Amino acid sequence: MPDTPAIVTQDLGRVYKIRGPKRKDDPKQVIALEGVNLTIPRGELFGLLGPNGAGKTTLIKILTTLLLPTSGRAQVEGLDVASQPQEIRRRISMVSGGETSGYGLLTVEENLWLFARFYGLENKVARQRIDAMIQIMGLEEKRRTKISDLSTGLRQKMNFIRGFVSDPDVVFLDEPTLGLDVAAARQVRDFVLGWMRDHPDRTLLLTTHYMAEADEMCDRLAIIDQGKLLALDTPSNLKRRLRRETVYTLKVAPLGQRPVNQTDMVESVPGVHQAIVTELDGLTELSLILETDDALSGVLEHLHRRGSSLLALEKRVPTLEDVFIDLVGRRLDVDTSQRDGETPEAPL
Ligand SMILES: Nc1ncnc2c1ncn2[C@@H]1O[C@H](COP(=O)(O)OP(=O)(O)O)[C@@H](O)[C@H]1O
Ligand SMILES: [Mg+2]
Missing domain, CATH: 3.40.50.300 (P-loop containing nucleotide triphosphate hydrolases)
Incomplete structure (x- = not known):
């Protein structure tokens, strides 16, 4: 057949x-x-x-x-x-x-x-x-x-x-x-x-x-x-699903205060669909999926109020990772150490 x-x-x-x-x-x-x-x-x-x-x-x-x-x-x-x-x-x-x-x-x-x-x-x-x-x-x-x-x-x-x-x-x-x-x-x-x-x-x-x-x-x-x-x-x-939304990566540094973290609620800014925060050598990287470009000014204002300054900003073509973040709400972290919970493989 x-x-x-x-x-x-x-x-x-x-x-x-x-x-x-x-x-x-x-x-x-x-x-x-x-x-x-x-x-x-x-x-x-x-x-x-x-x-x-x-x-x-x-x-x-x-x-x-x-x-x-x-x-x-x-x-x-x-x-x-x-x-x-x-x-x-x-x-x-x-x-x-x-x-x-x-x-x-x-x-x-x-x-x-x-x-x-x-x-x-x-x-x-x-x-x-x-x-x-x-x-x-x-x-x-x-x-x-x-x-x-x-x-x-x-x-x-x-x-x-x-x-x-x-x-x-x-x-x-x-x-x-x-x-x-x-x-x-x-x-x-x-x-x-x-x-x-x-x-x-x-x-x-x-x-x-x-x-x-x-x-x-x-x-x-x-x-x-x-x-x-x-x-x-x-x-x-x-x-392509994400094409109409825009994806940005922002690098921000703290202005003498604590760094930005997930509790800063960047997601609550109007027009922000997803925000993923990652710490990188004292800097913070934000991956944002925005409904439109207009939402960006709101994000920058929000970060400024929280005591952070913008170091770099990049607009990107959506990757599969962004699709994943959009669907699952977090990054797909690579963790090769965790193999517990699995039963031993039986040979075929
Ligand atoms: N033998 C098992 N007994 C109990 N829970 C299990 C067993 N194997 C897997 N699980 C649980 O089932 C879920 C799916 O596991 P798994 O299929 O191994 O996922 P993945 O391969 O995507 O990491 C997990 O929550 C895991 O802990
Ligand atoms: Mg597995």
């Missing part, structure tokens, strides 16, 4: 029951996903963008049949995650960016080969594919190195390749560039884009914290926060 979408969710929800010792004021459950409706056609590179705890990993785990939904339905390649998990698993792969799995005593190529054989690939096909991917990802010199002797970054790259070795119909990448250095992250993104170009009938869903990554890579993306989809469109359409 060529017209079947690669991924469909209907009113998908997931609630985690919290076990263990409970205090009276402890919530007994966490709503990780709520009413998620998503249709991703074949051939699309789709992104899920959201802060920590938004529900991205939960959604990926449901779609990869590692976790059951508690409400609603989800299908991958027309197959139901709850009743046809085995059929789905044969057609998909999943890589989690922070994950460093693999058999430590085996070398890079042995690990990949073993994995390919798990998927039932013919020896010759597996060898050729692994060779090509090792080369593209710049792991040539390390192919005979034991996994246990690799740096975390290289191990992550090996893991990433693993996700493509089986030639899956749908690939799920959970924060694929998390913690990678700039060059390695570039390689990962280029590999994904190249793979999608070479396999136009395949589908790839990735999650990310990184705005630029989502903007550059995704055909369409969903902004997710607190388990709910807040917007779903192409990156350029999402940015």
Whole structure:
């Protein structure tokens, strides 16, 4: 059925029951996903963008049949995650960016080969594919190195390749560039884009914290926060939404008094849609989304009254980050340290 979408969710929800010792004021459950409706056609590179705890990993785990939904339905390649998990698993792969799995005593190529054989690939096909991917990802010199002797970054790259070795119909990448250095992250993104170009009938869903990554890579993306989809469109359409509003960055310094902070209520100035305040080396940076340019004079007056002086002012074209701030009301902070609350990854 060529017209079947690669991924469909209907009113998908997931609630985690919290076990263990409970205090009276402890919530007994966490709503990780709520009413998620998503249709991703074949051939699309789709992104899920959201802060920590938004529900991205939960959604990926449901779609990869590692976790059951508690409400609603989800299908991958027309197959139901709850009743046809085995059929789905044969057609998909999943890589989690922070994950460093693999058999430590085996070398890079042995690990990949073993994995390919798990998927039932013919020896010759597996060898050729692994060779090509090792080369593209710049792991040539390390192919005979034991996994246990690799740096975390290289191990992550090996893991990433693993996700493509089986030639899956749908690939799920959970924060694929998390913690990678700039060059390695570039390689990962280029590999994904190249793979999608070479396999136009395949589908790839990735999650990310990184705005630029989502903007550059995704055909369409969903902004997710607190388990709910807040917007779903192409990156350029999402940015176009903000086109009629104007976005400013202001740098201000205190005039002998305390610096500007969030409690200064810049948001209460008429015509200010959103105001995000960030401290930077004793200076304060304000990111403002204004309904019209006219609101700016009110902001400057407000800051002056609060004892601050303006150092720099810049009018910007809206970025995806501004779209995010507009929808979620705060910045998408990059926090790579927080991986708690997650269940250990089960191998596919
Ligand atoms: N195994 C679990 N038990 C209880 N709560 C969980 C579990 N896994 C995730 N959560 C909670 O569900 C919410 C969504 O988490 P997650 O899907 O990991 O978000 P993300 O991947 O976007 O950071 C968070 O509030 C998280 O703490
Ligand atoms: Mg996650």
